Amino acid sequence: MAARHLIIGGGTAGMNAIRTIREEESEKSSITLVSAERPYSRMVLPYYLDRSIAESHVFTATARVLADWGVTAHLGKRVTALDTAANTCTLDDGTAIPYDDCLIATGSSAVRAPVPGADLPGVHSFWTLDEARGVIAQIQPGSHVVMVGAGFIAFTILNSILSLGAKLTIVEIAPRILPRMIDDTGAALVQTWLKDHGVTVRTGAKVARIEDAKGKKRLKFASGDLTCDVVIMATGIKTNLEWLKGSAVKVNQGIVVDDYLRSSVPNVYAGGDVAEGRDLISQKPAVHAIEPTAQEHGRVVGANMAGKNVRYRGSLIINIVEVCHLDVASFGAWDDAGAEAASGVKADRPAYRKLLWRGDRLTGAIILGRSGDIWTVNDVGMLKGLVQSGVSLGRWKEYLKKNPFDVKPAFIASKTTSTLLPETVLGRPSKAPGETPVAV
Amino acid sequence: MSVLRLHPQKCTGCLRCELACSYMQTGEFQPAKSVIRVSPFEGHTSYAPYTCTQCAEGWCMTACPVGAITINAVGAKDVLDDKCVGCKLCTIACPYGTMFYDPGTRKAFKCNLCGGAPACAEACPTAAITYEDVATADWLGDFAVERTARVLAEAR
Amino acid sequence: MTPATLTAPKQLKTTSTATTRPGGYAGNLLRVDLTRRTCRAEPWGPEMMRELLGGVGLGAMILYRETAAKGGKGNVSWDHPDNRLVLATGPLAGLPVWGTGGLTVCTIGAGTNGPTSTQANGFFGTNLKYCGYDAIMVQGQSKDWVYLYINDDVVELRDARSLVGLDTWETQGALYKETGLAGHQLSVYSIGPAGENLVRFAAIQGDYGHVASKNGCGAVMGKKRLKAVAIVKGTKSLRAADPRGVVQAAEEIAHDLRTDASARSLYEYGTLPGVVNLSKMGALPIKNYTTNLTSNVAGADMSVWEAPKLRENFDHRGHQCNACGMHHCHMSVIRHGDQKGKIVDEPEYEGWSGCGWAIGAADRDGVAWLNTQCDRACVDVNEWGWLCGWVMECQEKGYITKEQLGFELKWGDVKGSNRLLQMVSRREGFGNILAEGVKRAAEKLGGPAKECAIYIEKGATPRGHDHRSRWEEMLDTCTSSTATMETGNPVHPTEIGQPARINPFDGEQVAKYVAGLRGRRSFEDSLGICIFTSRTRLEYICRALSAATGWAFTVDDALRFGKRTAAINRATALRCGHTGAMEYPSTRYGSTPVDGPAKGQAIRAQWEKMLDTWYAEVGFDRKTGKPLPKTLKELGLEWLARDLWGKKA
């Protein structure tokens, strides 16, 4: 009998796994997908929010495509329990689905700060398509939007809100913005940049309460209240793993996985936001909660489910966000206090860089530069390449310390290209997204 | 498949390839939008063109959340404009620095080998860029090592 | 140290006239006032573009309109704050025609104290146009040293005090560091110590080896305390009316340059073949015009001066200007001798002559090194040859003593020459007198020393040939309003109705020929294209221009345009006090070769006659030097006729 694969969660990791199974397998298997939502890409939601794309654009697979791929889909259903002894999962409608192996890829969801009034109507999260729809309906040109939280996700929708013609205020309890993406200097630069572009940022501001105020919302602080039309809470996320409680799958920060992305239960894989897999730089387990990690996890799991034995070397944290035409990106261990670091600012270009080393390998980098600035873009990728490949920089390290803006010669002369060229995630050239075989 | 083979010893840094590329890709002369970039090496005595390797992994392609990067008829990774949402993930995923983003169109762009007739190769007066059926390789590494020795020595 | 902010820099307001603007143009002129410390983008319209094109066409008009002395007759002098320094490109700059990085400098120069048109290539024009400007017009005078920084709409005058004293290559390096850019991402045209110290033949050097060398334009920059112009490769796009047409015309020109007999050697070796070729005609200047025999130079072996050997003597690397396919500009690493390992720019013919033959030096490595020293100091290599050669001759003959100079300088001593160069660029000791240029230094010394000096009475010096066997250029240089050849260097003369060949020592023929070629040079120098890549048929260039702009520009239009520009420059020159009496070569410059191929050919005997013919042919008044009203009217310059001749015109 053909193998029965179960995919729990039709987000990034799940869909990548399904596609890769179909790419890799030699004999057609049975694939079942259970997903609380239709498959779509969360990170595309900001472009739906600013209306530069239609809602239909966010979906990563239609029912038709799933059918073509021979996937049995239970959409809009949740898994409520996993019996790893019986190799069966149970859905919220009571359906039981047996499997030979399964992937847990249920992602994360937004959590709101425990503030009185955070659950009022008109206070939103922005994580799911439904939540995005809720926000879209609320923002008009001239609306005043208050974003609570100044983390990465808040920043991914910042441009969209502004481009809708809304006025934006960001409040953050911490003393600085973007705490998990860039260093203090970078954050300070972005904060001033925002101010210059008409965005009010209040750091170190703790929302005491949110209340209704004649069709508007009022945010109470220790001092200085804010009245606005829309509140978006971007105060953090948590993994969607409550339902796994009591199962044999070992969960730490996320589901603990080995280099083949297997959990403590060998026929149960985990990938994406819920997986605590190897970090490429630290080589330690970590939960990344970023798109590229979910993609790679999904693909590796898919290949392994299809009978390949793909060892995953670990994922690299990479992030980019555009703030009023300023690109802000970071790679790897940019916050490694034990690393050697060098930085530079070119105020007028405008640009900021910070490079971090362990030994003579670049292990982390932060780069800020004008969006579309051709030279920044080139360097952005090259810094990723240096961190990813871990090439020995030798004397280029000293050079880069003095000239953090002159990455190209260091990249090329360190022969980073030859190190990178043989690297693939699955041990073979990738196939184009449309190339996935419909039937094997 | 045929790839752009780079012969850095022959490059004079004239940037003609950039100009031709931008014209082919955009219809206007604007090297800022060229996807082939000429870099200088020591003491402005040495230049070399640099562009997408059409790498096997296709980091840009596998990173795209909406499948907007595909492989075209001549084997080049190519951005489908109507699918691209401009999220820039590909620009940080490509470890070679050869994915670009145009704030004007809000789309990513990259070398697509001009669909099989690369404008840069045609424009290069010294044949420093050729379009050949060979395996892609690190064309610049050795040259760069030689032509940066002085830069490194001076930096000490 | 990290400043706390990334400022969104102040941006200039530029008017987009994209719909009405002819293709090939960026659409704005950049006005920089150093006194007021302001930078402003001035849009210019299609009519003005059609009338002035760019380059010297634009520059000549700006000088004429803006440098008249206030409240009275005459013109402001080169060191007056009201003097303009126009750094112009042209409609072909930044387009894929070969060699379109061009810079034309127009200013009232320190050499002749009259108008200038001097060119350099590189990436100036390209970078500037992509930033959105067709030209920079600098006026005023800064209190402190500044440099002009241009990055698209961000245009700033920045503190350059820390750059003072650096040579031009060091300046570019320092600005690379400061901006974090490299290579052609940043085009830098700057002055070295010679410009800072107002040496009268200081040049403007850019992008490692490209020099706008004539008429002390570097001194003007120095007087204005503008150390450099640094232009980031802009991000704006250039349209062409018919882009395919431009690409096609570019191909046509390229094909011609590659295959045409007169251009082919230039295509392959740039100006290197000039050394041997000109030596055979007696036009290679040797030891300050004291001889025309290469054998009189110690250690000279002409076989190693053949172009391929000259190039291969060095570890050479192509270093082309924007979009250029010529095998012309190169960077070279010296392989032998004291300067082994040093990077130099491969000298042009003029470098080999000025830093070599003219001073009796035939050591290729040494000459190449000295040539780059000149570029770095920002000294015109041509005038350097005449100046240094003159000092050498004067020392040999005892007109300048060892005590006066501070050391002994013998023919061929490149190290000594460099020592002198450094003294001159810093105006140290005797260098202070020499820094005034050949003419003024010679006049200061007077006597027999003066008789040995090569110059034109206007205050300029010739390009690096022995014009005693190249009469066209001597006549052209002496009658020119721009301090260097104004028509010169004919290619395809038959295309514009001139004979393919003339008797080079028949004054009458020479004068007619020079007058007949008039216009072409000024046209080429208005396009933002290199003098060498325009060594093709005028027809092709017109085709490129037409395709770029959408105008139907004919060869006749081109010549008419060029003559108009030359007439305007002439009017400015007259206002600057240039007279017919200055249109003479110095004693040595106009002397008769004593040996070599042109032995005994005496140009001075025919000079008056040549001037007569030339004046008659170009339609200028022999007495006043003014273009005749009829000439001006034919050129459509009625307004200039009124300016020059009053109501009676």
Ligand SMILES: Cc1cc2nc3c(=O)[nH]c(=O)nc-3n(C[C@H](O)[C@H](O)[C@H](O)COP(=O)(O)OP(=O)(O)OC[C@H]3O[C@@H](n4cnc5c(N)ncnc54)[C@H](O)[C@@H]3O)c2cc1C
């Ligand atoms: C607005 C926004 C912008 C973002 N921008 C970026 C960015 O620029 N760069 C970046 O790297 N990352 C970004 N992310 C994060 C990125 O989207 C996630 O890291 C990625 O989607 C994780 O993929 P996943 O497969 O692990 O989970 P998800 O894509 O979240 O998929 C999880 C799926 O599981 C389903 N599910 C959940 N619970 C159950 C259950 N019990 N039973 C069945 N199904 C269930 C969900 O409905 C969903 O379909 C962004 C996220 C958001 C919301």
Ligand code: SF4
């Ligand atoms: S753009 Fe980068 S990642 Fe994409 S194919 Fe080219 S080299 Fe590979």
Ligand code: SF4
């Ligand atoms: S920018 Fe466009 S092509 Fe690149 S990853 Fe995003 S959607 Fe895909």
Ligand code: SF4
């Ligand atoms: S066209 Fe050729 S020679 Fe010119 S810069 Fe490009 S690769 Fe180099």
